[in-house]
Amino acid sequence: MINIDKILVVDNVSREFPGRKAVTNVSFEVKQGSIHGFLGPNGAGKSTTMRMIAGLLPPTSGEITVLGERVFGDNSNLKNKIGLLPENAPLFLDMSVEKYLHFVAKLHGVKNLNEQVERVMTELSLIDVRRRLIGNLSKGYKQRVGLAQALVYDAPFLILDEPTNGLDPQTVVELRDYIRRLALQKTILFSSHILPEVEQLCDQITIIHQGRVRATGNLTEIHKKFRQGLVLKIGLKMGEDLPDLSHFGKYDVTQEHLVGKEQQFHVIFEDDADCRSELGKYLISCGLNLLTLQVESPELEDIFLQVTETKK
Amino acid sequence: MIWTIWKKEVESYFSSPLAYVLIGLFSLITGIMFFNLLVTYTDGVQAIPQDMAQNISFVEEVVLKLFANINFLFLIFIPLLTMKLFSEEKRLETIDLFWLSPTKEWQVVLAKGLSALSLVVSMLFMTIIFPLIIWGVGVKDLSLLGTSYLSVLLNACCYISLGLFCSSITRNQIISGLLSILGILFLWMITWGGHLNSNYMISEIFNYIGITSHFERILRGLLGTQDIIYYLSFIFIFGFLTVKSLGRRNW
Incomplete structure (x- = not known):
């Protein structure tokens, strides 16, 4: 058929x-x-x-x-x-x-x-x-x-x-x-x-x-498939710093930059379980002004490069 | 489908200067040849006594020689017509248009062959003025004219089918043209080879394979079954090889 x-x-x-x-x-x-x-x-x-x-x-x-x-x-x-x-x-x-x-x-x-x-x-x-x-x-x-x-x-x-x-x-x-x-x-x-x-x-x-x-x-x-762990974009008020997040799992801050009056951090957690809810509560409990908290997808270009370079 | 491709090819010939240059050049060269043959004939007739002059045949001295020369001209003119028919389309990848459609290879080969033949017919059409001139000046013996035209047309069909094959095996139209010229020369040389060989059987085989003996027979009005078989099989074999060569993209 x-x-x-x-x-x-x-x-x-x-x-x-x-x-x-x-x-x-x-x-x-x-x-x-x-x-x-x-x-x-x-x-x-x-x-x-x-x-x-x-x-x-x-x-x-x-x-x-x-x-x-x-x-x-x-x-x-x-x-x-x-x-x-x-x-x-x-x-x-x-x-x-x-x-x-x-x-x-x-x-x-x-x-x-x-x-x-x-x-x-x-x-x-x-x-x-x-x-x-x-x-x-x-x-x-x-x-x-x-x-x-x-x-x-x-x-x-x-x-x-x-x-x-x-x-x-x-x-x-x-x-x-x-x-x-x-x-x-x-x-x-x-x-x-x-x-x-x-x-x-x-x-x-x-x-x-x-x-x-x-x-x-x-x-x-x-x-x-190509996402390695959980990539989060966290935005705090300008001048605020990211606290220690190790109790959410092993992580790495790959980028940090200022967008307008927002301090943005790209954080990669090795474990890809979605911890945004707890993380949000935690950051607020630390007295920080949480402006952005979202999952970042890797760009197609990253995937393309990963695919075409690693398998040479 | 064949009509569509034929029409496109003929329009393509006439949309470039090539067709006009070839037809013009062909008419010019055949005109000079005709004039020379005519002058040689009249000089010959006037140079000998009247009773002997009657033995010199006008048809033999002018008509047959003219058509033999036309056959010689085809050595250059037909490869010029056929050399780009497939090679250029392969180079520009426009040939894919045919294979993307339900068109079959044989239809493309036949249409392109007929388009080249149409141009040859246009060239030969320009020569009709010569018999008209002869008729006009009072020479009424034009007995072999029909078979003379038939002989050069049949030869043209063979050269076109050979040219199409050469064009189908390369992307370079210069190489395609040179291969066609060499192929036609080879066809003539086979017959010459036959004449040089003392062995009767071999000589006959060479004579049959070569195109010249068939051409000369038809030119003199001696069209036989073996000649028809020769021409048809020649055209069919090279047409078939061209179809196979084009189908090779599938291998």
């Missing part, structure tokens, strides 16, 4: 090229309706994995299923259900934007051709450049045309390989907003180097490094 909850299942997939292994036993899942972040440093195997998912490159071993169908099975219809924007958008530079999108739509057998082309051109603000040659467009517009190509046949699953790479800040913001809106109707696998971008856009992530998956799942779960 098809589990439509998981739009993509990558099961133990490996890909070898002559003399090197690009990815090894990669497994992860993408839930329907999510934006799934795919992270990894350069050469980690992200693009290879994405090309395999899109059906451009078969795995040496393992299996990939999209919408319950095997990607490398005899199912050419599946090709219309996956949209890919590769790192280098496949653009015919000597074609006009409109003709190019018509061409791609025809390749996918789109029936209401004019309507679909108009729709993507409107959504991606390409109407003004519709008759211009792609080769004469700016990088931002070229990237929009590349994205339009992946959307013109209305595939329910989109793979975007570093779509905001090398674009100016305004285009990046516009594209991010558009991707966020797209996620209301589609499932998106999204790779990026920009970690705050992934944190903003994605609810699920997979971190790949040296061809292996290092972490995968819900962003909160991953945060929890």
